[in-house]
Amino acid sequence: MAAGAVMYTFAVQLADVDRGIYDELSLRAARHPSETDAYMMTRVLAYCLEFDDGIVFGEGISATNEPAVLIRDLTGRITAWIEVGAPDAERLHYGSKLADRTTVYTHRDPAKVLAPWVGKRIHRSESIVLHSFDPGFVDGAVAALERRNTMTLSITERQLYLELNGVHLSSAVHDHPLE
Structure with missing residues (x-):
């Protein structure tokens, strides 16, 4: 864990009806001082949405050789x-060459995230998808965030139902292909 994290x-x-995954997870997420709460919350959501055998959080925001989740x-x-x-196009290019599958989850405006990637060399860009949430969803989750959190996440037909520390939120998962 980084100093000051x-x-x-x-x-x-976790109840991911779409993938038939039902599990209880105990997660520890270190928030680096340069990392926003929205970024960290999106990282936790990405972990849950991608949950599978062998999943881990990456080394952290300053690690250049690993993503946020892998x-x-x-x-x-x-x-x-x-x-x-x-992430920048170079990082996506690197990750796409290294892994079988590359994907991005964002808490930002997806159009602004996609724009810098247009025309850039990104390995297998046609298979990379940017995932975003309804406006205000991540901000609502951040408002409910505590140091110790109890969270229920249900996913059905790409619709999220989140209960975080007694606050109920929902959002669709929006998919934005790079090409």
């Missing part, structure tokens, strides 16, 4: 490169 814990009840197979090979926020 703040540790958040999440006791998560999935490794039993041999240690990266199978999913999961970025958060607004």
